Amino acid sequence: MAPVSRSDPTSPDARAAALALLLHRHSTGPKHLREPGPSDAHVVRLAQAALRAPDHGRKIPFRFAVVRGAAKSRLADLFADYGRRRGKPADDVAAERDRAEHPPVVIAVIARIAPDDEIPEHEQWMAVGGAVANAMNALQLMGYAGKVVSGARAADPEIAGAFCGPGETLVGWIAAGTAATPPKAREADAPAALVRRWPDEGGT
Ligand SMILES: Cc1cc2nc3c(=O)[nH]c(=O)nc-3n(C[C@H](O)[C@H](O)[C@H](O)COP(=O)(O)O)c2cc1C
Numbered sequence: 001m002a003p004v005s006r007s008d009p010t011s012p013d014a015r016a017a018a019l020a021l022l023l024h025r026h027s028t029g030p031k032h033l034r035e036p037g038p039s040d041a042h043v044v045r046l047a048q049a050a051l052r053a054p055d056h057g058r059k060i061p062f063r064f065a066v067v068r069g070a071a072k073s074r075l076a077d078l079f080a081d082y083g084r085r086r087g088k089p090a091d092d093v094a095a096e097r098d099r100a101e102h103p104p105v106v107i108a109v110i111a112r113i114a115p116d117d118e119i120p121e122h123e124q125w126m127a128v129g130g131a132v133a134n135a136m137n138a139l140q141l142m143g144y145a146g147k148v149v150s151g152a153r154a155a156d157p158e159i160a161g162a163f164c165g166p167g168e169t170l171v172g173w174i175a176a177g178t179a180a181t182p183p184k185a186r187e188a189d190a191p192a193a194l195v196r197r198w199p200d201e202g203g204t
Contacts, residue, residue, distance in 0.1 A: 021141055026183045028145035030103045033177030037068065037104025038144050046107075049138035053130030059117070061124040062131050062171075065108040065163055067100075075100035078162055082153050099149075103175035107135075109148070111169045128171065135174065145179035148172055 008014060038046065043066050050062065067075050076097040083096035100106060111128045113121050132148060139146050150172030153159050160170040 018141070022137060023189075025137055025140050026186070027136075027147035028177075028179045028181075028183065029147050030099060030149065030175035032179060032181045033103045033145060033175060034180040035104045035177060037177045038139065038142065040066070042142055042144070043105070043107060045142065046135045046138045049134040050131035053127060053134040055127040055130065056123045057117075057119040059114065059119055059124060059127065061112050061114070062128045063110050063112065064135075065110060067106040067108065067173075068104070072101050072106065075106060078159050079153060082156050082159060085158075096153075103146075104177035105175075107174040107176060108163045109171040109174060110164055111171050112167060113169065114167075132171070132174070139174070139176055143178075144176055146174050146176035148174055 009018075043064065047064055050064075051060065055061075076099075079096040079100045080093050083093040088096070109128070109132055111125070113124045113128075115121065117124070136146065136148065154170050154172045163170045
């Protein structure tokens with residue numbers, strides 16, 4: 001039998017470790033993140049993982065915009081302005097600022113879906129979802145934590161306009177950093193309930 005190499009990603013040990021991490025991936029909310037966040041090189045790694053998601057026609061219908069350092073104050077200004085426009089009280093406007101400023105790194109996810117393409121739009125959106133999932137898995141595999149967030153603010157024209165060019169959609173943001181708290185206990189997953197043989201006894 002070939003010797004097991006720790007640096008070989010196809011070795012049985014490496015595959016089992018990757019699968020174990022995949023089966024335990026979980027989100028960590030922005031409030032529960034602390035420094036350090038992923039470096040620029042780590043964010044590129046995350047994008048590299050995103051590029052390995054299934055993508056019909058390899059259209060790469062997404063891109064990422066990294067918000068770190070002083071740029072987080074710019075994003076906080078946009079969020080605060082959004083809060084004021086919606087008539088939120090001062091405390092809530094401050095909470096809006098915190099949403100942008102608290103996570104060590106904020107990574108905007110921007111979709112670029114080509115209309116009237118040979119690849120149907122829903123398949124392009126699937127590719128965006130796969131890319132985000134791969135990115136979140138990579139984030140956790142690199143030792144970081146985070147959560148995908150969107151909310152009505154992602155659809156706000158002022159905020160979306162700050163990130164997107166023509167034909168682009170702001171999907172939301174990955175709030176990324178290091179987990180400040182251990183993950184919350186959660187119900188065990190029940191994957192078997194999702195799997196049935198086809199055709200069913202009922203004929204579908
Ligand atoms: C595109 C997208 C947008 C999301 N937006 C929000 C959001 O605004 N607020 C939120 O609480 N969860 C949001 N979620 C869900 C969380 O990222 C997370 O997946 C969910 O809370 C389940 O936690 P888990 O990843 O630990 O299973 C979003 C997920 C996706 C894929």
